[in-house]
Amino acid sequence: MIILSRSEIEALVDLDSALHAVEAAYVAASDGLAMMPPVGYLAFPDKDGDCHIKYGHIAGDPTFVVKVAAGFYGNPSIGLPTSNGVMLVFSAATGVLEAILLDEGFLTDLRTGLGGAIATRALCRPDARRVAIIGTGIQARWQIRCLRQAMKETPLTFGIWARSQAKARETANSLASEGIDVSAAADLERLCRDADIIITTTPSREPLIRDAWIRPGTHITAIGADAPGKQELDTALVGRADRRIGDWLEQSLDHGEFSTAFKSGLITSPDCTELGAVLGGKAAGRAHSDDITIVDLTGMAAQDIAIANSILDAYRPAQRVDRSGA
Amino acid sequence: MIILSRSEIEALVDLDSALHAVEAAYVAASDGLAMMPPVGYLAFPDKDGDCHIKYGHIAGDPTFVVKVAAGFYGNPSIGLPTSNGVMLVFSAATGVLEAILLDEGFLTDLRTGLGGAIATRALCRPDARRVAIIGTGIQARWQIRCLRQAMKETPLTFGIWARSQAKARETANSLASEGIDVSAAADLERLCRDADIIITTTPSREPLIRDAWIRPGTHITAIGADAPGKQELDTALVGRADRRIGDWLEQSLDHGEFSTAFKSGLITSPDCTELGAVLGGKAAGRAHSDDITIVDLTGMAAQDIAIANSILDAYRPAQRVDRSGA
Numbered sequence: 001m002i003i004l005s006r007s008e009i010e011a012l013v014d015l016d017s018a019l020h021a022v023e024a025a026y027v028a029a030s031d032g033l034a035m036m037p038p039v040g041y042l043a044f045p046d047k048d049g050d051c052h053i054k055y056g057h058i059a060g061d062p063t064f065v066v067k068v069a070a071g072f073y074g075n076p077s078i079g080l081p082t083s084n085g086v087m088l089v090f091s092a093a094t095g096v097l098e099a100i101l102l103d104e105g106f107l108t109d110l111r112t113g114l115g116g117a118i119a120t121r122a123l124c125r126p127d128a129r130r131v132a133i134i135g136t137g138i139q140a141r142w143q144i145r146c147l148r149q150a151m152k153e154t155p156l157t158f159g160i161w162a163r164s165q166a167k168a169r170e171t172a173n174s175l176a177s178e179g180i181d182v183s184a185a186a187d188l189e190r191l192c193r194d195a196d197i198i199i200t201t202t203p204s205r206e207p208l209i210r211d212a213w214i215r216p217g218t219h220i221t222a223i224g225a226d227a228p229g230k231q232e233l234d235t236a237l238v239g240r241a242d243r244r245i246g247d248w249l250e251q252s253l254d255h256g257e258f259s260t261a262f263k264s265g266l267i268t269s270p271d272c273t274e275l276g277a278v279l280g281g282k283a284a285g286r287a288h289s290d291d292i293t294i295v296d297l298t299g300m301a302a303q304d305i306a307i308a309n310s311i312l313d314a315y316r317p318a319q320r321v322d323r324s325g326a
Numbered sequence: 327m328i329i330l331s332r333s334e335i336e337a338l339v340d341l342d343s344a345l346h347a348v349e350a351a352y353v354a355a356s357d358g359l360a361m362m363p364p365v366g367y368l369a370f371p372d373k374d375g376d377c378h379i380k381y382g383h384i385a386g387d388p389t390f391v392v393k394v395a396a397g398f399y400g401n402p403s404i405g406l407p408t409s410n411g412v413m414l415v416f417s418a419a420t421g422v423l424e425a426i427l428l429d430e431g432f433l434t435d436l437r438t439g440l441g442g443a444i445a446t447r448a449l450c451r452p453d454a455r456r457v458a459i460i461g462t463g464i465q466a467r468w469q470i471r472c473l474r475q476a477m478k479e480t481p482l483t484f485g486i487w488a489r490s491q492a493k494a495r496e497t498a499n500s501l502a503s504e505g506i507d508v509s510a511a512a513d514l515e516r517l518c519r520d521a522d523i524i525i526t527t528t529p530s531r532e533p534l535i536r537d538a539w540i541r542p543g544t545h546i547t548a549i550g551a552d553a554p555g556k557q558e559l560d561t562a563l564v565g566r567a568d569r570r571i572g573d574w575l576e577q578s579l580d581h582g583e584f585s586t587a588f589k590s591g592l593i594t595s596p597d598c599t600e601l602g603a604v605l606g607g608k609a610a611g612r613a614h615s616d617d618i619t620i621v622d623l624t625g626m627a628a629q630d631i632a633i634a635n636s637i638l639d640a641y642r643p644a645q646r647v648d649r650s651g652a
Contacts, residue, residue, distance in 0.1 A: 001428070003329070035368060035369075037366055037367060037368065040363055040366050040379060040381060041363060042361060042363065042381065042382070042383055042390060043361075044383070044390075044418055044421075047418070047419055047420075049418075049419075049420075049421050051381075051390065051392075051416070051421065053366060053379060053381060053392060055366060055368065055377075055379060056368070057368055057370070064368060064370075064377065066377075066379060066394050068392050068414060068416075068423075070416060070421025070422075070423075071421065072419075072420050072421040075420055075421070078420070080420055080422065083421075084416070084420075084421045084422055084423060085423075086414065086423055086426075088394060088412065090377070090394070090396060090410070092370055092373070092375075093373055093375075093398075094373075094375075094398050094401055094404070094406055094410075095370075095375050095377065095396025095397065095398040095401070095409075095410045096396075096406065096410055097394075097396075097410060097411075097412055097428070100412075100426060102327075102423070
């Protein structure tokens, strides 16, 4: 059995093959090939903590994956990271436990970043250059890193905004040390008005991005809203968009960025599309250069399966999972 | 972090403290202290395999536990065991993964044996001596081992029956090598008519044990029925019993031994009791020496939590989980 530590996993990451794997997983999920039962959940309200168990299998894969991810939000005050987690990879032929990835939440952060990059690349205008990043958490960084990799032929420029200007500057400085040029923006409205691409990564419970700020042709990837009550975009903006695309529509309409617009009757399910259908060429993406496109990502086990297999593929190249012919 | 292999886990087992831990877990569950969400499930019909994810937390425990158990029923034909599994133990204060128990299903077998022994001890007549074991699988052996330990002051005698007499003799011989005296029985009816205690451990889908064979005063512990369609006891026998007790009543009535009698209207939920309530002294157990008592065990995460903590307690005695005052 393979047991890999976080640092071993980090060393095995190849962003290009991981992008390919996660993209293929979105397509497989939209094609109905992913078995993804409801997410398991445990709450620890006394400790401001919770635990999510995501698990599933993609038809034809030699493995199935169970991910346990814990978030304890008071941990930083005692010097521990908020996120913890582990991914278990089992043989889908024998049930034998093949690998334990002690990633401590790293792979969830990475696959979320990859998902955003795949969605943004697929839906933005071909001439999009100016990227606005909203929020300074770990996802803000991963969205930038992954999008640069996914669109490496395109000279993107990045501006970052957060409620705390100090944090925005700090994040920009930290990314500069990775060789990534990001400018901290003082004015959210101006940043949005000037952007071709907006990526929102905050846990906001009230809309931050106003409808009036968004020009025709803008693409928005909304990452933050992943639970009831969270919302980053004006409901009117969700209603106004020309294309609304969710990673897993059921989740997006129930507790993602589209839920308020859906529950108020502003949009219906047929007004939305699934990301995998667009990536697989079975549904239209952006039709016109002045379309406003919004992708809402809520996260799904298919991404976890893909990223776990991508790490194992790098570890044992002989047993590569290949979905390219699927 | 602690990682223990199956052989390391086996060496840490102390049956007496494990019996104590599992009994306390049943009581805690019936007291409403156990958070046990619905079991996660993945099916692999092409490979005759499935995977169950049981997870939960008992209020006051320093840990929570996630168990992944796979069963692939064609494995023996390729020289692999049917069961595989792993238990993950996390801190309930920080979400940190504290231990990985690579038990390969061993702890599930053990805790099921312990559950049967606890139930049988609590419900059988004080003068019960003759034990009939139905089936020759791994659970037949564990039920015998655990019951001998739980009732070590009582000179029990064991008879075992299976459809294949050869298998019954083989199992008796194998247990003899552990110093356990078990006689292989040729006639199921006679074995049942003579028994004070009957423990059924088969995956049967039609009743094996007829109502007419069961004398007043008999106790039955039914282990086998844990999924829709499985049944080991005559429906009339379930209806006739003076006490019907389930480990988790919801499961027993839905897909355990009581489900046929319940769905046909022969019994209602108030005609049944939960094991933890009996063990905790909040509900009556056996009232008369000629009562027929039936306990149906379907398995629950509280047992997994208890057995995992019992192993870790043995590994690091300083951090013992103590529910004795609860």
